[in-house]
Amino acid sequence: MLRLPWFEYRAPRSVVEAAKILAGEGPAAMLVAGGTDLLPNMKRRHQTPKVLVSLKGIESLRNANGTLGSGLTLSEILSLKKIPGALRQAAAQVATPHLRNMGTLGGNLCLDTRCTYYNQNYEWRQAIDFCLKKDGNICWVATASKRCVAVSSTDTAPALIALNARVVLQGGSGEREIPVENLYKNDGIDYLSRKPDEILTSVKIPDGWKSCYWKLRRRGSFDFPLLGVAVAIKFSGDVVEEARVALGAAASRPFLVEKASEYLKGKKLTDDVIAEASALIANRAKPMDNTDMDLYWRKEVADDFAGYALRELRGDDMRAIRLRIARYAI
Amino acid sequence: MSKKRFDVVGKPRRRVDGRAKATGHLKFADDxxxxxxxxxxxxxxxxxxxxxxxxxxxxxxxxxxxxxxxxxxxxxxxxxxxxxxxxxxxxxxxxxxxxxxxxxxxxxxxxxxxxxxxxxxxxxxxxKTISDPEEALASPEPRIHDYGEQGNIHRNQSYEFGDVDEALANADHVFEDLFFYQGNTHLPxxxxxxxxxxxxxxxxxxxxxxxxxxxxxxxxxxxxxxxxxxxxxxxxxxxxGFGGxxxxxxxxxxxxxxxxxxxxxxxxxxxxxxxxxxHRGRHPVLMKMRTGVTKAGKLTGMHLQTLLDGGGYGSHGPASTFYTGVLTPVTYDLPRFKFEACRTFTNKPACGPKRGHGTPQPRFGQEVQLDKIAEKLKMDPAELRLGMVNKPDSLTANWLKIGTIGLAECINEVVARSNWKTRYRQQPHGRGLGLACSTYMCGAGLPIYWNKLPHSGVQILLDRSGQVTVYCGATELGQGSDDVLATIVAEVLGIETGMIRCVTGDTGTTPVDLGSYSSRVTIMMGNAAMQAAERVRDQLATATGEQLEVIPSGLLFSNGKVFHAESGKSVDFLEAIQFAEQKFGTLGALGSYSPPKPPGKYKGSGVGPSPAYSFSACVVEVEVDTNTGWIHVPKIWIAHDIGRTLNPVLARGQVIGGVYMGLSEALMEEQAFRRLPPKLSSALVHRMPSMLEYKSLTALDMPDVDVALIEDPDPNCPFGAKEVGQGPLLPVMPALANAIFDAVGVRIDEIPVTPDKVLRALDLKSKGLTPRVGPDHFPSVPYPEPVYVATPAEGGDGKESKKHAAAAVV
Amino acid sequence: MSAIPERVHLKFQVNGEDAPVSFAPYKTLLEVLREDLNLTGTKHGCELGECGACTVLLDGEPVLSCLVLALECGGRRIETIEGLARGAALHPLQAAFADFGGSQCGYCTPGVIMTAKALLDKDLNVSREKIREATAGNLCRCTGYLQITEAIEDAARVLREERK
The missing domain is CATH 3.90.1170.50 (Aldehyde oxidase/xanthine dehydrogenase, a/b hammerhead)
Known part of the structure; x- marks a missing residue:
């Protein structure tokens, strides 16, 4: 049986109290919400926090009116009446139904970056003499790289970036609100701009976007994304007034594809426009050989997935393709 | 005893261990x-x-x-x-x-x-790290073990049944193909x-x-x-377990x-x-197959070479090595057969037996090659196979005795159910059907260590309370062996399976059974159970006949009663036990089973013989996206020659479970390793030793499966029942690869078949190149001179022939 | 660290009964159920949330007990396979799994049955597709899933008839 290392457990009742504990304990403390990301990592000794600060008892993180509390589970998000398409499709494809009952929105946004050289037991990592991300000094994915290239594997972040959503971070020195894309840094180790004493408390999603999310993974459940394409569009009739395209699992952070977003503005989604935009989107997908499936293939199908997303927003009936790829109706 | 219709056999029933499994009562080892x-x-x-x-x-x-x-x-x-x-x-x-x-x-x-x-x-x-068979062949030093054939070759062998060069020279076409089957693991x-x-x-x-x-x-x-x-x-x-x-x-x-x-x-x-x-799972195997065919679609001979990556230990490797060839001639008439096999040691966890043990790999190659042959000869792949199915009660070129064979019925069944004749080669681009067949043993004819003792023993004890306790060393893995044991005893004694207590897998109290491997339990344990049950039934009949004043052979055991049809007299089963206990003292009987002596007499002929062989045919349907290579499998049809179905619920479950595991291997399972850049590290690690990254199908990835059980009772088997635990896995992988060809016209000559390989092959096709992805060379392997054995058709005696004896090295 | 660990004392509600329990504080609910409450019906296949074998119901929802801190279960409602039968009679799900091939080796069975229980508690008219979706987090290596789906469908039918 894999077991957790020893830890001290704290259960603050408010965000302020939690931030105080974080400030007091420094890097020895870590936040835990659903536990679906941190606890496996602790069992494999990626993280061995001295203090676990549980967010479960903080009622204010569970707000579901207007802004979404970071403590809502993904299943709870899916049960809400009014959530944008991209977020719904992203949340519905995270891991498995059980893990969606446990994992939270905040947890998915702060998900540790992943890499096949990193998401392994301590003993396995010992066998490769560890890696840049944890306990070692070589990146085995790109041995010349000075930077860790572990891949951002959150599904909800690209969806929220496309939706132009913002997150609220609350720390000892007060509260700040930033666009979701600014939460991330393109560094597999230091991948969040969250300050050590900050807690991601809520997500604000503006109205008015038509959006969708397409996820590439091998199986109908369990698997992390190998590519996530999120597109949000404001239409005026059938003309694109504004577009936001975001990619997930294509770098150490999820990011906005500005060129494609710009290109789409003022255009009708004809087959030619979709092909051109898809090429622009795919051009930004630069996967590394550190996930499931063949690297070149993942690169090659990026434009197909971008095309699926754009066609779905154009109003094409994509249900049959969805079913073949996702393996269930999203 | 009077013949009766079956009370228990063939009736869908709750398995005897079903309740304990559904309530959490069953204790597994870690419980x-x-x-x-x-x-x-x-x-x-x-x-x-x-x-x-x-x-x-x-x-x-x-x-x-x-x-x-x-x-x-x-x-x-x-x-x-x-x-x-x-x-x-x-x-x-x-x-x-x-x-x-x-x-x-x-x-x-x-x-x-x-x-x-x-x-x-x-x-x-x-x-020095030795990563794969080619490196093992090239690096005799350092030796991973100080035994074996030479250097890092563990096993190396060659057999020739009839003159294969001549057979290939006389063929109208000779097909030469390379195939690779990646290793995978059981993942219990x-x-x-x-x-x-x-x-x-x-x-x-x-x-x-x-x-x-x-x-x-x-x-x-x-x-x-x-x-x-x-x-x-x-x-x-x-x-x-699955062999693990x-x-x-x-x-x-x-x-x-x-x-x-x-x-x-x-x-x-x-x-x-x-x-x-x-581990001890499926060996990665590289194969080279040269097969001669006539214009009419008959095989003239085959030369099969295999190279196995054994990993760090011997395990079942000597048997696995044989199994990469010995069952190849069992499905179709193959007059001559040359088989060379080599197993190397490498610095990876040891490979061994996984469901199908060594045979899925050459079966994949053989069935894909037959699809290519049918294409070339412009024949329907089903018709090609139907034209060469082996005859019942025949001997193969390598001296395996085939008893019953329901393979043609299996092919006809899946062809009919899948509407093969109106759909194969006739669907829109991107949609396809593929057919493949297979066979498996019903228990290995020889034990793992040399002895002349029985392979299975069963003891039955009865007492005046009506209790029937059956003891056997066989082990319940989920395959339903306890239910098979109860079924056979219940049928013979005319009682319900729920009246029987099974005590199994305990060397301290149960008679020896060699174990739950090689699909041997239904047949070997079953025959031993049958013998023991008939012995106690005869005691009950003798005593009851005496009491009822009727001839014991006229008694019928059915529905918890012992009755005499002619006179209309009957007693309850419980009374019959009491009569017998009174007459004979404490009641019990033993049964045991040893398989028939195999006809082959040459050294090495011990691997492959079995009391019976099961057969399967399978059609897989695929939809392939030509832009991405994405593979969707909507449906699979499978027919399995089971001889006789003991419990249809369990039999169907075994078939679907085999199809599931076969499809999972065909599409995604890989026990793959990562060699770090040798200049920087000597590391060689399993790529993904986790449930998440070792991919297996989930409920959402599993297609609908249409199962047909073909019943042609085999006289060597209890009530005619053959195996069903392993056979139905075997045709799935080649049927999938053949379906991909029907859908988009490309050949994936290796397992697993993944979207990136399909897309790569489609790309080759669009460039006018050979639309195939698979291994491109077979290394030079120092196979020994073959052991030459004349085939039965050539009048051989099953022994190594004198003609080639001098050159043979075993 | 090491030597015999300090234990914490909590009261769970397990299968409808108060269950006071003491355990080493690093333990997950899975470990406490199996090792401290002797409820070994809940299985484990990876302990990392990658297989579904350890599924139990926590306040009615299926969760993976290998990733639930036992420290967070005080006062909460936990349902395991041991509590499912109705006295001496099997729950319709248990009967269906035993009768229709839903269980072969039986190792994933407790987790699948608990998952299905939560599903049927919410909806007895559940479609085959919804059953497959709900059980997509439970790996099974024996059945190929089809007889699991059939067993759940049959249990739903029985439960619907009971309700009439």
Whole structure:
């Protein structure tokens, strides 16, 4: 049986109290919400926090009116009446139904970056003499790289970036609100701009976007994304007034594809426009050989997935393709 | 006895162990605990190939809560499943792969044991890493083992049944193909666990999730240098085995030794990562197939060469090596057959038997090649196969005796059900159907160690309470062996299966059965059970006949009664028992089974013979996206020649489960390894030893499966029932690859078939190149001179022929 | 660290009964159920949230007990396979799994049955597709899933008839 290392457990009742504990304990403390990301990592000794600060008892993180509390589970998000398409499709494809009952929105946004050289037991990592991300000094994915290239594997972040959503971070020195894309840094180790004493408390999603999310993974459940394409569009009739395209699992952070977003503005989604935009989107997908499936293939199908997303927003009936790829109706 | 219609056989029923499984009552090995039980963890090598120069356990021993630390010096005697490969020490000083155990800690709890492992200081001398068979062939030194054929070749063999060069020269076409089948593992849901303790009578009790308690029993006696009569092995119900729990394992030896030394119960449960290191799964096999065919679509001969990646230990390897060829001639008339096979050692966890043991790999190649042959000859692949199906009661070129064969019926059934004739080659681009067939043994004709003893024994005890208890050493893995045992006894005695108590898999109380492997249990245990049940039934009949004043042979055992149709007299089963107990004393009977003597007499003829062979045919439907190569499987049709269905619920479950595992292998499962850049590191690690990254199908990835059971009772089998646990897996992989060809016209000549390979092949096709992805060369293997055996058709006597004897090297 | 650990004392509500329990504080709910409450019906296949074998119901929802801190279960409602039968009679799900091939080796069975229980508690008219979706987090290596789906469908039918 894999077991957790020893830890001290704290259960603050408010965000302020939690931030105080974080400030007091420094890097020895870590936040835990659903536990679906941190606890496996602790069992494999990626993280061995001295203090676990549980967010479960903080009622204010569970707000579901207007802004979404970071403590809502993904299943709870899916049960809400009014959530944008991209977020719904992203949340519905995270891991498995059980893990969606446990994992939270905040947890998915702060998900540790992943890499096949990193998401392994301590003993396995010992066998490769560890890696840049944890306990070692070589990146085995790109041995010349000075930077860790572990891949951002959150599904909800690209969806929220496309939706132009913002997150609220609350720390000892007060509260700040930033666009979701600014939460991330393109560094597999230091991948969040969250300050050590900050807690991601809520997500604000503006109205008015038509959006969708397409996820590439091998199986109908369990698997992390190998590519996530999120597109949000404001239409005026059938003309694109504004577009936001975001990619997930294509770098150490999820990011906005500005060129494609710009290109789409003022255009009708004809087959030619979709092909051109898809090429622009795919051009930004630069996967590394550190996930499931063949690297070149993942690169090659990026434009197909971008095309699926754009066609779905154009109003094409994509249900049959969805079913073949996702393996269930999203 | 009077003949009757079946009461139990063929009727859908709740399996005898169904209730315990659905309520959580059933105890698997890790569910057990004992007072004062200690816990064991193993320290495993981080190096793929290294010698342990020194090992310092002093600090670990001093850690509070630690009771014992064991190392190689505590285990002077090696073990192994096969007498020709006794090459494992429970703890080693020569690590052959990452994860090879070098030390063990026994402590108060697992947490302390893990802490203590970190305090053991090991100095390793690293040796050159040997990653794959080609590297093994090219690097005779350093040797991974100091035995075997030469260098890092473990087994190397060559057989020729009839003159194959001549057969190929006389063919209208000769097809030459290379195929590769990637290794994969069993991934049982249950991680192996073992509890060892010294019982009140001073004897050692080892309770373990093992498929083969008998072989574990023998190896424990060997390693511990104890009298086997003082060791009892209980196989707990296995949470899935699929071949992965056949080998006696390091951890079983270690906790047994610790329990003896400490006098306290010691338990170990492997982590999931450790299960990947225990492995013993499907060998990666590279194959070269040269097959001669006539214009009319008849085979003239085949030359098959295989190269196996054995990993770090022998395991079942000598048998696996044979199995990459010996069943190839069983499905279709193949007049001449040359088979060369070589197994190499490499620095990876040892390969061994997984569902289909060694045969899925050549079956994949053979069935894909037949699809290519049909294409070339412009024949329907189903018709091609129907034209060459082997005859019943015939001998193959390599001297295997085929009894009943329902293969043609299987083909006809799936062809009809899938509307093959109106759909194959006639669907829009991107949609396709593929057909393939297969065969499997109903138990290996020879045991793993040489002996002339029975392969299975069953004991039945009856008493005046009406209780019927059946004892057998066979092991329940989920395949339903307890239900088979109960079914056969219940049918003979005319009672319900629910009236029977099965006691199985306990070397301390049950007669020897060799174990749950090679699809042998239904046939071998079943025949032994039949014999025992008929013996007690005859006692009951004699006594009842006397009481009713009728001739015993006119009595019928049915529906819990013993009755005499002619006179209309009857008694309850319970009364019959009491009459018999009164007449004969305490009631019971023994039955045993030994398979028929195989017709082949040449050295090596022992692998492949079986009392009967099952046959399957399968059609897979695919939809392929030509832009991405994405593969969708909406439906699979399968027909299985089962001889006779004992419990249709379980039989269908075995077929669907086999199809599932076959499809999962065909599409995604890979026991693949990562060699780090040799300039920077000697590491060779399993790419993904986890449930998440070792991909297997989920409920959402599983297509609909239409199952047909073809019944042609085989006289060698109990009530005619053949195996169903392994056969139905085998045709799925080639049927999928053939369906891809029908859909988009590309050949994927390796397993798994993944979207990237399909897309690569489509790309080649669009460039006008050969639309194929697969291996591109077969290395030079120093196969020996073949053992030449004349075929039955040529009037051979089953022995090595004098003509070639002088040149033969075995 | 090491030596015999300090234990914490909490009261869970397990299968409808108060269950006071003491355990080492690093333990997950899985470990406490199996090792401290002796409820070994809940299985484990990876302990990392990658297989579904350890599924139990926590306040009615299926969760993976290997990733639930036992420290967070005080006062919460936990349902395991041991509590499912209705006295001496099997729950319709249990009967269907035993009768229709939903269980082969039986190792994934407790987790699948508990998952299905939560599903049927919410909706007895559940479609085959929804059953497959709900059980997509439970790996099974024996059945190929089809007889699991059929067993759940049959249990739903029985439960619907009971309700009439």
């Amino acid at each position: 057990l605990s004992a007072p004062r039980m200690l816990h064991c963890k193993l320290l495993r090598s981080p190096h793929p190939h290294a010698l342990v120069e020194s090992i310092d356990t002093a600090k670990a021993e001093k850690l509070p809560g630690v009771h014992l630390v064991l190392t190689r010096k505590d285990f002077p005697v090696p073990f192994g499943i096969m007498p020709v490969s006794l090459d494992e020490h429970p703890l080693t000083d020569h690590a052959r792969h990452v994860g090879d155990p070098v030390a063990a800690v026994i402590a108060f709890d697992e947490q302390i044991a893990v802490e203590a492992l970190n305090l053991i200081q090991v100095t390793y001398k690293k040796l 849901m249950e991680q192996q666990a073992t509890l060892a303790q010294v019982e009140g009578d001073g004897k050692l009790l080892v309770t373990s999730s093992t498929q083969n308690p008998h072989y574990l029993h023998r190896q424990l006696a060997r390693v511990l240098q104890m009298n086997a009569a003082k060791i009892r092995v209980i196989a707990t119900p296995n949470g899935g 729990k056949c080998d006696p394992a390091n951890h079983e030896m270690v906790v047994a030794k610790a329990a003896v030394m400490l006098g306290r119960p010691v338990k170990i449960c492997l982590t999931r990562e450790e299960v990947f290191y225990q």
